[in-house]
Amino acid sequence: MTFDQFSFDPRIFAGIEEMGYTDPTPIQQQAIPIVLEERDVLGIAQTGTGKTAAFILPILQRLTRGNLRQVRVLIVAPTRELAEQIYEVSTVLGRRTRVRSVAVYGGVSKGPQIDALRRGVEIVVACPGRLLDLHSEGHIDLSHVEVLVLDEADRMCDMGFLPDIRRILKLLPYQRQTLFFSATMPDDIRELADTILKNPVTVQIGTIAPAKTVSHALYPVPHALKKNLLFAMLDQTATGRVLVFTRTKYRARNLARDLLRRKYHAAALQGNMSQNQRQNALNGFRDGKYDILVATDVAARGIDVTDITHVINFDMPDTVDAYTHRIGRTGRVDQPGEAFTFATSDDAMMVRDIENVLNTRIEQRRLPDFDYGDFTPENLFQKQPARTSSPNSRQRNGGRAHTANARGRRSNKARASSRN
Ligand code: AMP
Numbered sequence: 567m568t569f570d571q572f573s574f575d576p577r578i579f580a581g582i583e584e585m586g587y588t589d590p591t592p593i594q595q596q597a598i599p600i601v602l603e604e605r606d607v608l609g610i611a612q613t614g615t616g617k618t619a620a621f622i623l624p625i626l627q628r629l630t631r632g633n634l635r636q637v638r639v640l641i642v643a644p645t646r647e648l649a650e651q652i653y654e655v656s657t658v659l660g661r662r663t664r665v666r667s668v669a670v671y672g673g674v675s676k677g678p679q680i681d682a683l684r685r686g687v688e689i690v691v692a693c694p695g696r697l698l699d700l701h702s703e704g705h706i707d708l709s710h711v712e713v714l715v716l717d718e719a720d721r722m723c724d725m726g727f728l729p730d731i732r733r734i735l736k737l738l739p740y741q742r743q744t745l746f747f748s749a750t751m752p753d754d755i756r757e758l759a760d761t762i763l764k765n766p767v768t769v770q771i772g773t774i775a776p777a778k779t780v781s782h783a784l785y786p787v788p789h790a791l792k793k794n795l796l797f798a799m800l801d802q803t804a805t806g807r808v809l810v811f812t813r814t815k816y817r818a819r820n821l822a823r824d825l826l827r828r829k830y831h832a833a834a835l836q837g838n839m840s841q842n843q844r845q846n847a848l849n850g851f852r853d854g855k856y857d858i859l860v861a862t863d864v865a866a867r868g869i870d871v872t873d874i875t876h877v878i879n880f881d882m883p884d885t886v887d888a889y890t891h892r893i894g895r896t897g898r899v900d901q902p903g904e905a906f907t908f909a910t911s912d913d914a915m916m917v918r919d920i921e922n923v924l925n926t927r928i929e930q931r932r933l934p935d936f937d938y939g940d941f942t943p944e945n946l947f948q949k950q951p952a953r954t955s956s957p958n959s960r961q962r963n964g965g966r967a968h969t970a971n972a973r974g975r976r977s978n979k980a981r982a983s984s985r986n
Contacts, residue, residue: 572598575630577662585658591616593771598624606766608759609747613894615771618655621715621745629665635686637708641715642692644722645867646671653691672696673841680705694730701737708737719748720755721867735762750887780893780903784928787908788941796880797828798936806875810860811892813881822860832858835865863888869895879907882916886923
């Protein structure tokens with residue numbers, strides 16, 4: 567199946583080519599025709615499935631007709647990073663069209679956003695707080711909005727944006743098309759969807775289980791050895807881009823600092839950083855200046871780096887949803903990826919929850935040649951006897967590296983030293 571089946575304007579096809587897309591992903595195959603019909607959509611899709619283009623492409627098609635230079639499409643996203651990512655996709659896909667977009671979020675000066683609005687745009691990609699600010703100050707007219715997109719609705723609720731969303735809804739015309747995307751559908755999200763969607767078509771890609779191209783492994787370890795395990799793992803594993811998750815901003819900052827001291831090319835991405843610092847970290851990760859990004863859950867939302875080979879959960883996530891979101895950062899659009907999770911004795915319950923939701927057991931591994939002291943991982947999850955590795959286990963792969971990264975990448979350490 568190719569994009570030719572959709573009768574997009576040739577200028578939009580040029581954008582698709584520029585992005586390097588050849589075939590539509592499953593969510594694009596399903597959602598594009600429905601959005602083109604101007605119907606409401608309830609999209610249950612995890613990140614990494616190509617959902618941004620699934621709504622941007624038909625929206626651009628709609629905007630090739632009708633008035634220019636008034637806000638006709640409002641896309642609301644929970645984080646600046648996600649807003650920026652959507653803005654970039656819409657800019658590249660729409661480059662040959664006359665459609666203009668602006669990203670509107672807090673933490674940066676309002677001036678350039680207000681200037682762009684004044685010059686006239688058709689698409690506003692916004693985080694809720696700044697959008698409401700600019701509206702109350704009279705900088706944005708939402709009375710011509712024809713399409714509302716709510717992206718990562720579950721995360722918006724998690725972050726406490728529900729009251730802001732309700733306020734925004736009141737500012738929009740009743741007659742409009744609404745596209746609602748969420749990776750998960752807990753009750754409050756379904757309720758919100760029910761109240762704002764009219765006769766929607768549901769598009770579901772996968773369940774809340776993570777992308778199939780991601781293989782998972784659990785590394786039982788005591789707290790005190792986590793850092794050394796990470797260093798040893800990075801040395802032994804031929805990784806490409808690695809995203810490491812910590813529970814708190816401070817842990818992200820400190821871990822990135824320790825990695826830098828050990829000559830790894832690492833950066834932190836956490837909420838205490840300024841927007842500029844975050845953007846520098848993200849750009850550096852994307853451009854290859856950094857191999858390792860140490861992030862918190864919230865800061866990592868919207869990271870659009872396609873070839874993350876490994877996600878390492880240095881700290882166990884708090885919820886199964888967070889686990890799904892984290893590992894959705896690797897294995898994107900059929901690229902293989904690996905997700906390693908460090909598990910301490912405190913994490914046994916969460917491991918069980920994740921396994922229940924994924925409906926699978928996560929293979930437990932032990933890093934070869936790592937000094938675990940007197941720690942025996944088998945003690946960790948007493949109700950879950952340690953599994954022996956499967957026949958194709960990477961651990962047995964010649965006993966060298968614990969991962970089958972046969973893509974010829976050098977280890978991070980080799981890369982780090984070769985750059986020093
Ligand atoms: P998303 O789920 O929108 O965050 O997209 C995940 C990644 O897939 C992004 O890097 C997109 O640029 C990429 N992508 C989206 N659509 C396609 C496609 N049809 N073919 C290849 N890559 C795509």
